[in-house]
Amino acid sequence: MRTSIATVSLSGTLTEKLTAAARAGFDGVEIFENDLLASPLTPREIRARCLDLGLGIDLYQPLRDIEAVPAEAFARNLRRARHKFELMGELGADTVLVCSSVDPEAIDDDALAAAQLRELADLAQGFGIRVAYEALAWGRHVSTYDHAWRIVEAAGHPALGTCLDSFHILSRGSDPKGIEDIPGEKIFFLQLADAPLPAMDVLQWSRHHRCFPGQGGFDVAGLVRHVLRTGYDGPLSLEVFNDVFRQAEAAPTAVDARRSLLVLQEEVGVAQPPAPVVPTGVAFAELVTADAEPLTALLGGLGFTRTARHRSKPVDLWQQGEARLLVNTGTAVRRDGTRLAAVGLESPDPPGAAARAEALLAPVLPRRRAPKDAPLDAVAAPDGTELFFCDARLADWRADFEDVGEPAAVAAPGVRGIDHLALTQPWHHFDEAALFHRGVLGLRAEDSVDVADPYGLQRSRAVSNADGTVRIVLTVQAAPGDDTVHAQHIAFATDDVVAAARRLRDAGVPLLPIPANYYDDLAARHEFADGELETYRELGILYDHDEHGTLRHCYTRTVGRVFFELLQRDGGHRGYGARNAPVRLAAQHAVRTPTALTSQP
Numbered sequence: 001m002r003t004s005i006a007t008v009s010l011s012g013t014l015t016e017k018l019t020a021a022a023r024a025g026f027d028g029v030e031i032f033e034n035d036l037l038a039s040p041l042t043p044r045e046i047r048a049r050c051l052d053l054g055l056g057i058d059l060y061q062p063l064r065d066i067e068a069v070p071a072e073a074f075a076r077n078l079r080r081a082r083h084k085f086e087l088m089g090e091l092g093a094d095t096v097l098v099c100s101s102v103d104p105e106a107i108d109d110d111a112l113a114a115a116q117l118r119e120l121a122d123l124a125q126g127f128g129i130r131v132a133y134e135a136l137a138w139g140r141h142v143s144t145y146d147h148a149w150r151i152v153e154a155a156g157h158p159a160l161g162t163c164l165d166s167f168h169i170l171s172r173g174s175d176p177k178g179i180e181d182i183p184g185e186k187i188f189f190l191q192l193a194d195a196p197l198p199a200m201d202v203l204q205w206s207r208h209h210r211c212f213p214g215q216g217g218f219d220v221a222g223l224v225r226h227v228l229r230t231g232y233d234g235p236l237s238l239e240v241f242n243d244v245f246r247q248a249e250a251a252p253t254a255v256d257a258r259r260s261l262l263v264l265q266e267e268v269g270v271a272q273p274p275a276p277v278v279p280t281g282v283a284f285a286e287l288v289t290a291d292a293e294p295l296t297a298l299l300g301g302l303g304f305t306r307t308a309r310h311r312s313k314p315v316d317l318w319q320q321g322e323a324r325l326l327v328n329t330g331t332a333v334r335r336d337g338t339r340l341a342a343v344g345l346e347s348p349d350p351p352g353a354a355a356r357a358e359a360l361l362a363p364v365l366p367r368r369r370a371p372k373d374a375p376l377d378a379v380a381a382p383d384g385t386e387l388f389f390c391d392a393r394l395a396d397w398r399a400d401f402e403d404v405g406e407p408a409a410v411a412a413p414g415v416r417g418i419d420h421l422a423l424t425q426p427w428h429h430f431d432e433a434a435l436f437h438r439g440v441l442g443l444r445a446e447d448s449v450d451v452a453d454p455y456g457l458q459r460s461r462a463v464s465n466a467d468g469t470v471r472i473v474l475t476v477q478a479a480p481g482d483d484t485v486h487a488q489h490i491a492f493a494t495d496d497v498v499a500a501a502r503r504l505r506d507a508g509v510p511l512l513p514i515p516a517n518y519y520d521d522l523a524a525r526h527e528f529a530d531g532e533l534e535t536y537r538e539l540g541i542l543y544d545h546d547e548h549g550t551l552r553h554c555y556t557r558t559v560g561r562v563f564f565e566l567l568q569r570d571g572g573h574r575g576y577g578a579r580n581a582p583v584r585l586a587a588q589h590a591v592r593t594p595t596a597l598t599s600q601p
């Protein structure tokens with residue numbers, strides 16, 4: 001099906017928006033009047049620009065508060081409409097949107113609304129234009145799609161149809177099943193947007209918090225299925241009013257938008273990209289650093305040993321249990337200080353995973369590999385993290401490394417493997433990141449949780465595979481913050497967090513100190529065995545539990561932009577310690593030291 005996007009969904013000038021939409025592969029756009037008014041291009045030049053870019057103008061949005069008004073007001077409205085129809089001739093746009101009136105003077109009279117829309121449609125027809133009437137969720141008298149359709153039906157004019165907008169329909173709690181009662185040829189346009197639940201004031205909700213389908217809580221795909229059953233064959237058009245997208249760069253937003261529609265088209269069965277290949281484990285996490293010493297001291301304290309070195313590159317493999325870390329000191333990667341740059345995902349079908357990623361517009365990374373190296377398929381996640389698709393038996397990348405003779409640590413109680421990776425997202429890529437990990441990698445996304453930070457708010461959302469062998473926590477800050485606090489982290493699974501924490505401390509590696517108040521509160525909320533709480537207090541171990549079991553975890557200091565977590569899950573605990581996160585964030589702010597900052601080369 002044809003895909004479109006409303007210019008209001010992207011940031012920048014009209015030209016920037018059109019370019020971004022075209023580059024992302026959209027077939028057409030809805031042009032918002034304000035974008036046209038603010039453009040230095042004439043309507044004819046805009047038409048030519050769209051033609052050059054291969055974009056159709058599927059909808060023009062200038063007409064508001066048209067219908068159900070006294071006769072003199074309607075005469076003025078028709079005069080305004082005539083001007084806009086002439087302009088649309090220059091633009092080459094043949095469908096105009098009319099939103100249901102929000103005018104306090106509008107009259108609650110469906111027959112009047114129908115008669116005036118009929119007259120408007122008659123005028124439009126003379127210009128070769130169709131009028132699509134849309135119920136705004138906050139319309140004065142018409143606020144539901146079925147009401148708008150009854151008026152369109154009563155008007156009975158061939159140039160008058162309805163425009164369905166998933167936001168207005170689903171935000172009102174209307175049953176989208178009724179869409180199937182509308183003949184497909186009378187649905188002139190379909191606008192798609194998702195939005196987070198629960199609701200707020202509907203106007204604020206619509207104007208600031210819409211998101212691309214799959215990024216919110218609406219069943220947009222379910223609605224589209226109803227629309228397709230009517231025989232509708234017009235475009236699927238994204239109309240997303242969102243404060244973040246208005247500020248973010250248009251090009252990646254447009255790609256995010258197209259990916260959302262690709263996933264939606266797959267869900268409703270009108271597109272068949274290569275099937276998702278869900279990763280089955282974390283093969284490795286790659287840290288880059290200019291100064292490996294603070295990092296390797298930490299890894300040594302955690303019980304890791306350096307087991308192998310890359311044959312041609314300054315990359316060491318550090319290993320413990322099933323946790324494999326690559327420490328890369330190559331000069332090409334020094335710019336941003338110590339950070340988590342890449343993740344190797346074990347895949348049952350690496351080429352299939354890469355084909356899926358490419359079909360869903362993930363940037364495929366050039367293979368910057370030596371001739372003898374295993375050819376790994378890799379894509380970039382929205383935050384720039386490189387994701388490598390690796391053979392699940394480690395048969396590929398591991399062969400590029402030569403053993404250095406130090407066997408992997410076996411010291412119990414140690415790190416068993418990687419429990420999860422926490423990746424900080426740029427503020428404007430958070431929703432995109434969740435959809436990316438779900439759509440491209442086939443991971444399941446949990447609800448997002450907000451965590452209080454002393455200087456802001458942190459939002460996080462976990463994505464994982466079914467058996468929890470791949471867990472990624474996507475986090476974002478509400479405001480620009482401190483990289484030493486809002487760093488990425490790697491959480492290591494251990495079967496004995498107390499012993500692991502003791503060993504770290506005994507190795508002279510400081511753990512993150514947790515305030516005494518936290519433990520006083522724990523004592524008030526839970527009963528512990530003798531001495532248990534004192535041990536947690538002494539080591540800085542945090543505690544949580546859910547209906548499945550307990551979570552005990554502690555944190556290292558931050559090196560550059562990464563820190564580590566030791567984590568013990570018992571009884572199938574599923575969480576990530578969100579309840580403890582405010583205390584941890586405050587503790588990280590408290591230990592921010594010049595050393596932490598200067599350890600970033």
Ligand SMILES: O=C(O)c1ccc(O)c(O)c1
Nearest residue numbers: 099134136165206207239
């Ligand atoms: O918020 C609005 O005014 C508005 C305008 C046009 C639309 O198609 C819409 O869904 C909302």
Ligand SMILES: [Mg+2]
Nearest residue numbers: 134165191239
């Ligand atoms: Mg709309």
